[in-house]
Amino acid sequence: MIIRSKAPLRLGLAGGGSDVSPYSDLYGGLVLNATINLYTYCTIEELDTQEIIIDSYDAGCFKSFPLSSKLDIDGEASLVKGVYNRVMSDYKLNPKGFRITTYNDAPIGSGLGTSSSMVVCILKAFIEWFSLPLGDYETSRLAYEIERKDLNLSGGKQDQYSAAFGGFNFMEFLKEDLVIVNPLKMKRWIVDELEASIVLYFTGASRSSAKIINEQKENTSKGNNEAVEAMHKIKQSAIDMKLALLKGDMHSFAYILGKGWENKKKMANAISNPMIQEAFDVAISAGAISGKVSGAGGGGFIMFMVEPTKKKMVIDALGKLSGFVMPFQFTEDGAHGWKVYETDRV
Structure with missing residues (x-):
């Protein structure tokens, strides 16, 4: 079997x-x-x-x-x-x-x-x-x-x-x-609009999240005020983004995503780096509204919010860097097994 x-x-x-x-x-x-x-x-x-x-x-x-x-x-x-x-x-x-x-x-x-x-x-x-x-x-x-x-x-x-x-x-x-x-x-049109508005870009560099997460944990344990306040704002962004998402308000979604990234960078030193910043500079110059590194930071995938009519321009601009754009769709089902x-x- x-x-x-x-x-x-x-x-x-x-x-x-x-x-x-x-x-x-x-x-x-x-x-x-x-x-x-x-x-x-x-x-x-x-x-x-x-x-x-x-x-x-x-x-x-x-x-x-x-x-x-x-x-x-x-x-x-x-x-x-x-x-x-x-x-x-x-x-x-x-x-x-x-x-x-x-x-x-x-x-x-x-x-x-x-x-x-x-x-x-x-x-x-x-x-x-x-x-x-x-x-x-x-x-x-x-x-x-x-x-x-x-x-x-x-x-x-x-x-x-x-x-x-x-x-x-x-x-x-x-x-x-x-x-x-x-x-x-989620309403189907909202999921479709979100897919049309996101460019998922792999930086070309994988990273270990352990160092970043451990620094984040240490900052919280020691009561680092800037880091803790930034995390409070990040937590609040989940509430704000949920409301924007359920309403299909992509403008607010993009704004919250960008603010979340700015706060996330305050959590640990290695969350951003010159490679990530270059990708942001290129994408924003080509028409992206905002972006955020997925996961702990330091590398991996970045998701950029774009106006759908400018998506091809952002993809072409990012294509000149060392990473690649990954096509994707959202899914409804979780893990499952079969015999x-x-x-x-x-």
Whole structure:
């Protein structure tokens, strides 16, 4: 039997960073995000051998391990091993041989939540394989615990929930890791207009979000007034943008996006850099209204808001830089898994 799963990546529209502890524990966080048609993928194939084979294209790991209920976390394919160890431990499952293959549509460190989406994707495959009783909230929470606590990887809480739920979501992050996901019912014309107004540009450089996030956490812990006040404004922008989005007010949406980026740059020194600034200068000169780096910052994808009639000019201008423009559409569905039996295979 073969089990497959996929989970969407996301664009962080507003409030990003307020989902990171200790800020969310002290003040509460609010995030507005939406999933897009770029995905992480996982396939599990049952084997008759006493081994576990990991083919992780995203992590660059292609190795075989003796069958065991726990794999050593040694820096190679940590996401796969972390999910496997937790599932086997929590549900007291008997190990059996399998091959697991993972890959994704976007570069690691792209700012689209690739790592968290991959954890959710892998977890969904195991849920499907062993018929585990986990809904979207439980899947998101377990994925968060695996990534942030078991593997000690820096980051927030929004990405796991976005990948599991899918669609446009307004999320609340409270004390003790309590998360409330509020799905937004979007009119089709608003989604179409938003797609027509966004240029998604990859800078050509992936980045590790850990350093930026750790500096952000330190600034909050030490009570850095400028950083904390900036995060308060970023959180408020999620509320303001939600209202603008539901009304289809793209002018206000673009203004809030730009103000959010200006405040985000105050959170940590490495959020912007000359490469990012060059892309902003080129896009704005070509007609873009505003922009924001998706994710923690430092590289990855930038989303620019443009008047749709000027979109081609912005795309052509950015095309002269070292990165590339990524076509995309918003999606409604979150992570899911399915089984393929031998008679179903091509």
